[in-house]
Amino acid sequence: MLCNDCGKNEATIHSINYINGEKSELHVCAECAKNHPELNFGFNSFGFNALEPTDLIKKFFGLGNDSLIGQIANEIHCKTCNSTLSDFNKTGLFGCPDCYDTFAEEIIPVLQKTQPAVSHKGNVPVNKEQDPEDKEKDEKLQSLQEKLKKMISEEKYEEAAKIRDEIKAMKGE
Amino acid sequence: MAQWLKDNSSDSDIVISTRARIARNVSGIPFPHKIRNTDKEELVKRPAIQKFCSNGSDFILKEMKDLSQNERNALVEQHVISRDLVGRDDGAVITSPDGSISIMLMEEDHYRIQYLTGGFNPEEAYQVAGNVEKMLGSSVSYAYNDRFGYLTACPTNLGTGLRIGVMMHLKGHVLSNNIKDLQSGLGRLGLTIRGAYGEGSTPIADCYQISNQVTLGISEQEIVQNIRQFVGRLINQERDVRNILYKNNKLELEDSVYRAYGILKNAKKMSSDEANRYLSTLSFGVSLGIMKPCRETDIYRLMIETMPATLRREAETAIERDIRRAEIIQKVID
Ligand SMILES: [Zn+2]
Ligand SMILES: [Zn+2]
Numbered sequence: 001m002l003c004n005d006c007g008k009n010e011a012t013i014h015s016i017n018y019i020n021g022e023k024s025e026l027h028v029c030a031e032c033a034k035n036h037p038e039l040n041f042g043f044n045s046f047g048f049n050a051l052e053p054t055d056l057i058k059k060f061f062g063l064g065n066d067s068l069i070g071q072i073a074n075e076i077h078c079k080t081c082n083s084t085l086s087d088f089n090k091t092g093l094f095g096c097p098d099c100y101d102t103f104a105e106e107i108i109p110v111l112q113k114t115q116p117a118v119s120h121k122g123n124v125p126v127n128k129e130q131d132p133e134d135k136e137k138d139e140k141l142q143s144l145q146e147k148l149k150k151m152i153s154e155e156k157y158e159e160a161a162k163i164r165d166e167i168k169a170m171k172g173e
Numbered sequence: 174m175a176q177w178l179k180d181n182s183s184d185s186d187i188v189i190s191t192r193a194r195i196a197r198n199v200s201g202i203p204f205p206h207k208i209r210n211t212d213k214e215e216l217v218k219r220p221a222i223q224k225f226c227s228n229g230s231d232f233i234l235k236e237m238k239d240l241s242q243n244e245r246n247a248l249v250e251q252h253v254i255s256r257d258l259v260g261r262d263d264g265a266v267i268t269s270p271d272g273s274i275s276i277m278l279m280e281e282d283h284y285r286i287q288y289l290t291g292g293f294n295p296e297e298a299y300q301v302a303g304n305v306e307k308m309l310g311s312s313v314s315y316a317y318n319d320r321f322g323y324l325t326a327c328p329t330n331l332g333t334g335l336r337i338g339v340m341m342h343l344k345g346h347v348l349s350n351n352i353k354d355l356q357s358g359l360g361r362l363g364l365t366i367r368g369a370y371g372e373g374s375t376p377i378a379d380c381y382q383i384s385n386q387v388t389l390g391i392s393e394q395e396i397v398q399n400i401r402q403f404v405g406r407l408i409n410q411e412r413d414v415r416n417i418l419y420k421n422n423k424l425e426l427e428d429s430v431y432r433a434y435g436i437l438k439n440a441k442k443m444s445s446d447e448a449n450r451y452l453s454t455l456s457f458g459v460s461l462g463i464m465k466p467c468r469e470t471d472i473y474r475l476m477i478e479t480m481p482a483t484l485r486r487e488a489e490t491a492i493e494r495d496i497r498r499a500e501i502i503q504k505v506i507d
Binding site: 083091092095107115117121124126 | 320
């Protein structure tokens with residue numbers, strides 16, 4: 001097939017578009033394709049520029065150091081990691097978990113625009129409510145179980161039996 | 174290599190893989206870019222290594238500092254680690270033997286827990302990643318507060334810290350010039366589309382990753398359901414587009430599929446770009462039933478196995494590598 005535009009070269013780029021069920025076709029050579037910005041074939045000329053989450057946040061904050069928020073809040077430092085909001089504006093990253101307390105007022109309006117809601121819904125850490133005593137017990141149990149494996153692998157069956165009893169007792173079996 | 178790509182996985186005519194990734198941090202210490210050296214070894218890396226790599230475990234620890242640049246790049250190509258981790262000499266990854274589970278240490282967050290599986294399987298992907306997260310959580314106290322959920326270095330991961338990414342071969346949308354529309358349409362649904370290797374990467378072989386953009390104020394189950402619903406719809410739409418294209422351009426499409434096959438089958442050497450282009454076209458042809466020299470999954474596997482860093486060997490010239498690439502392809506396609 002010859003190029004639709006120049007009619008001389010072989011058409012190497014074929015564009016088929018469906019808009020509301022209507023088909024539109026374009027067959028051109030590589031040279032003439034340059035005059036058709038809508039032809040986005042080939043990955044490098046794709047101009048693929050998805051709005052990444054980080055960009056989204058940056059956009060709402062205003063890019064770079066000069067953003068308004070950066071200037072106003074320049075004095076505030078996170079007590080734990082010493083980060084400021086202008087550090088955040090540069091990298092898009094907070095310095096430590098406590099930054100979310102320090103900068104809560106600044107971050108909440110941004111999250112309101114970018115997330116479904118600013119209140120966590122979903123899993124919570126399993127050990128969050130765990131009693132320290134239980135935790136100690138879990139750790140002890142785990143180390144006993146490791147010891148048990150070791151004894152079995154070393155064929156020290158008598159010692160293994162003792163450990164097994166200890167584990168049973170701890171589990172209240 | 175890429176053992177997580179299983180045969181007969183669901184929707185494998187369009188979907189290459191589904192991945193769930195969970196971001197977590199240790200409470201009470203700064204995130205990786207601000208952390209003290211002693212903390213990163215003692216409080217971040219050690220508990221995870223003890224948990225997953227103790228005696229009798231077949232999980233593998235790889236420290237970035239022990240890997241060459243090419244070895245790191247190969248892990249990125251196989252989706253075992255992120256591009257972000259490549260540049261971090263203090264980073265490490267713990268993987269299951271088949272590479273389907275990986276726990277990245279000292280990435281943007283202290284931990285990035287990932288499970289990768291072939292085909293369209295958001296439920297399974299989340300379930301396994303969630304289990305690994307719970308295992309690690311028994312050794313580590315995660316940074317969390319009631320309002321923001323799990324705390325992450327970047328606020329875009331707050332809340333669940335969960336991202337589910339579905340890698341799709343969207344040849345139909347590419348050929349019909351519909352990717353841009355898709356991009357804005359997905360944005361309205363809280364999803365994003367990007368190149369195969371994450372943020373800012375260029376699409377390779379018409380493969381795109383669709384993932385959830387929002388993580389806070391939405392539960393893990395809702396994220397999984399949204400992906401199931403919207404990506405499920407997109408899979409059908411891609412099939413429809415392919416069928417329309419084929420119906421209206423039978424000769425042209427058959428011709429290009431047979432040409433792609435001819436070149437893949439007979440070329441004596443092949444660059445990575447060329448391999449990707451023809452493999453993408455061949456996979457398209459297989460899905461439409463134009464020809465069936467192998468399954469789509471075999472083609473996806475070839476796409477990964479013939480990537481430059483994965484294929485590279487020391488002291489081999491570029492031409493020798495291109496010859497080997499052609500040979501590898503010809504062992505699979507007949
Ligand atoms: Zn022309
Ligand atoms: Zn801080």
